[in-house]
Amino acid sequence: MIFVGSAKNGFWPRLLATFAYGLPVLLIVAPLASFLAYSFFRMEGGQIVADLSFGNYQRFFTDAIFIPILWRTCLLCLAVAALTILIGFPVAFLLANLKGRRRYLVLLMVLVPLLMSYIIKIYAIRSILGGTGFLNRFLLWTGLVDAPLTLFVFNLNAVLLTLTILLIPFAILPIFLSLERIPRDLIEASSDLGASSLQTFARIILPLSVPGIVTAASFVFVLAIGDFLTPQMVGGQSGFTFGRIVYSQFGTAFNWPFGAALATILGLVAIAVIAAGSRLEARQR
Amino acid sequence: MTLKLNRRTALSLALAAPAILSSSRAFAAKELRVMAWQGYADDDWVKEFQDQTGAKANVLFIGTDDEIWAKIKGSEGKDFDVFAVNTAQLQRYIDGGLTTPHDLSKLPNQKEVLPRFQDLSKVKGVMRDGKVHSIPFCFDSIGIIYDKDKVNPAPDTFEIFWDPKYKGKILAYDNGEHNFSFTALTMGIEDPFHLTEEQMGKIKEKLIALKSNVLSFYTTPDEALQLYKSNDVALIWANYGQQQVKAMKDAGANIEYVNPKEGALAWLDTWAMTSGVQDVDLAEAWVNFLLQKKIGQQLSERTGFGNTVVETGSAGASDKLVWLDFVEDPTKRSDLWNEVKAQP
Numbered sequence: 001m002i003f004v005g006s007a008k009n010g011f012w013p014r015l016l017a018t019f020a021y022g023l024p025v026l027l028i029v030a031p032l033a034s035f036l037a038y039s040f041f042r043m044e045g046g047q048i049v050a051d052l053s054f055g056n057y058q059r060f061f062t063d064a065i066f067i068p069i070l071w072r073t074c075l076l077c078l079a080v081a082a083l084t085i086l087i088g089f090p091v092a093f094l095l096a097n098l099k100g101r102r103r104y105l106v107l108l109m110v111l112v113p114l115l116m117s118y119i120i121k122i123y124a125i126r127s128i129l130g131g132t133g134f135l136n137r138f139l140l141w142t143g144l145v146d147a148p149l150t151l152f153v154f155n156l157n158a159v160l161l162t163l164t165i166l167l168i169p170f171a172i173l174p175i176f177l178s179l180e181r182i183p184r185d186l187i188e189a190s191s192d193l194g195a196s197s198l199q200t201f202a203r204i205i206l207p208l209s210v211p212g213i214v215t216a217a218s219f220v221f222v223l224a225i226g227d228f229l230t231p232q233m234v235g236g237q238s239g240f241t242f243g244r245i246v247y248s249q250f251g252t253a254f255n256w257p258f259g260a261a262l263a264t265i266l267g268l269v270a271i272a273v274i275a276a277g278s279r280l281e282a283r284q285r
Numbered sequence: 286m287t288l289k290l291n292r293r294t295a296l297s298l299a300l301a302a303p304a305i306l307s308s309s310r311a312f313a314a315k316e317l318r319v320m321a322w323q324g325y326a327d328d329d330w331v332k333e334f335q336d337q338t339g340a341k342a343n344v345l346f347i348g349t350d351d352e353i354w355a356k357i358k359g360s361e362g363k364d365f366d367v368f369a370v371n372t373a374q375l376q377r378y379i380d381g382g383l384t385t386p387h388d389l390s391k392l393p394n395q396k397e398v399l400p401r402f403q404d405l406s407k408v409k410g411v412m413r414d415g416k417v418h419s420i421p422f423c424f425d426s427i428g429i430i431y432d433k434d435k436v437n438p439a440p441d442t443f444e445i446f447w448d449p450k451y452k453g454k455i456l457a458y459d460n461g462e463h464n465f466s467f468t469a470l471t472m473g474i475e476d477p478f479h480l481t482e483e484q485m486g487k488i489k490e491k492l493i494a495l496k497s498n499v500l501s502f503y504t505t506p507d508e509a510l511q512l513y514k515s516n517d518v519a520l521i522w523a524n525y526g527q528q529q530v531k532a533m534k535d536a537g538a539n540i541e542y543v544n545p546k547e548g549a550l551a552w553l554d555t556w557a558m559t560s561g562v563q564d565v566d567l568a569e570a571w572v573n574f575l576l577q578k579k580i581g582q583q584l585s586e587r588t589g590f591g592n593t594v595v596e597t598g599s600a601g602a603s604d605k606l607v608w609l610d611f612v613e614d615p616t617k618r619s620d621l622w623n624e625v626k627a628q629p
Contacts (some may be wrong), residue, residue, distance in 0.1 A: 025517070126511060130512070130514075131516040150453065153516065154501045236500060237500070248619060253619035
């Protein structure tokens with residue numbers, strides 16, 4: 001027995017509590033705080049100067065490129081969220097209707113891609129999407145098209161498609177959980193009272209799965225908006241997103257304070273989306 | 286006093302004997318401390334150098350420019366005798382008095398180098414105030430890779446990247462600094478590393494036009510190769526030069542490499558002696574040793590880079606090369622490059 005004496009004031013509980021609060025503070029709160037601090041610094045002659053000012057934020061709002069790119073990126077991520085839900089919902093629905101071992105086997109199959117390195121998946125998708133890639137060769141072979149399609153070759157569409165493929169598991173899981181939580185009796189009662197399957201779906205299942213859908217949407221949106229690698233790798237010359245601007249500030253531009261400010265703004269957008277999602281979810285309950 | 290010959294002194298005498306016996310070799314028992322990039326001081330060369338001179342060469346391989354600076358500046362030049370450094374970086378070492386000028390009379394092999402490197406006053410960056418601060422050793426250019434099946438005749442100008450005929454078949458490099466420099470060369474600007482506001486504005490416009498003509502901007506040679514394999518690519522701005530050429534040819538691509546007439550950007554690594562060099566003659570012997578035709582040949586075979594003594598694919602004898610230099614404002618170029626990329 002580890003817990004000796006009073007559970008509240010013993011040595012071990014205290015140590016555990018220190019860890020439980022200390023680790024997140026050290027590994028999450030402190031780095032974020034340093035980001036926030038950096039965002040008020042500025043660069044001078046290749047050196048970071050720790051003078052506090054709003055200059056970086058001012059530049060974000062006055063320079064003509066940042067807001068349009070952020071807006072474009074948000075729209076892209078909304079589209080990704082919508083697509084993942086459209087594709088993920090039927091899968092989750094199927095999963096929830098499977099019984100016993102088979103359900104968890106299929107669930108495992110859905111989650112297996114998460115075990116694979118993200119970079120490898122992007123590389124694989126790249127060789128599928130290319131002008132002479134697998135997809136185009138397949139389409140040419142079937143005779144569906146007579147010249148390679150450029151629709152998905154290194155542009156925003158390719159980013160949309162790749163992010164959707166990468167993030168689908170994150171949409172399936174919360175929707176599946178919310179569907180699984182719907183009491184069987186409700187569905188049975190609905191059909192006992194004469195509702196068709198479509199009516200049951202529209203009036204019982206769909207409304208009750210909204211919390212899952214909202215969670216899925218905010219999950220996917222936040223993951224997509226922070227991504228800089230996918231647009232870099234499949235975005236070509238037109239798939240430029242906010243994440244890539246932030247990334248460039250830490251790399252080639254070597255302007256960490258401005259990069260930190262842009263990252264803070266991106267963080268605020270993500271927090272806003274999560275907050276909106278949880279409010280929407282709370283209202284549904 | 287009698288000499289006590291115990292086991293330990295006997296042993297040390299035995300060990301020292303070969304060195305004493307071979308004292309005909311000029312630098313017996315001396316030590317040369319070398320700092321180099323991987324590929325610039327291969328084991329077989331080091332061994333041969335040690336056999337020839339009798340000295341011991343300790344080589345430390347470094348991975349970044351900043352690492353060299355940290356080690357040389359950190360010890361004020363005292364921890365190393367000779368080090369490899371590119372011409373752009375070299376300037377801050379000269380500024381800081383961290384180098385010892387070379388004595389060309391001790392480098393007979395320098396007389397045999399390629400014409401391009403004969404007159405060191407014409408190699409930007411290696412000389413200052415009439416003194417030779419470093420000796421060119423290894424270089425590579427950033428030219429054009431073209432697919433021989435798709436581009437005929439061979440291109441001779443960077444303007445081909447703006448040719449609508451190749452729209453969507455071009456890979457360019459994702460870097461503002463280099464892209465402003467090479468576009469400046471294309472537009473006939475004399476010094477591509479120090480641009481005025483007005484020049485930058487014009488180049489930005491031209492880069493926006495470039496953007497709509499390229500398929501994608503790549504960052505690593507692997508990435509470019511993969512893009513080439515799964516797309517209809519005709520032209521590549523070859524940031525990684527011969528390294529990239531080799532990787533593509535190994536993968537079976539029917540490509541060739543060319544430096545355009547406007548001049549290709551090129552990096553140049555050189556050997557410099559530190560201010561703390563212990564034995565100048567030994568350090569010069571090292572540099573002279575590496576300037577042999579045999580070594581140059583091997584260097585190029587092994588690394589793919591150009592050497593200064595034997596002609597290689599990096600540059601033809603009459604190709605114009607523009608040695609890379611620090612640019613006026615890297616952050617500004619990077620910001621402008623983001624603006625280019627952000628254009629819808």
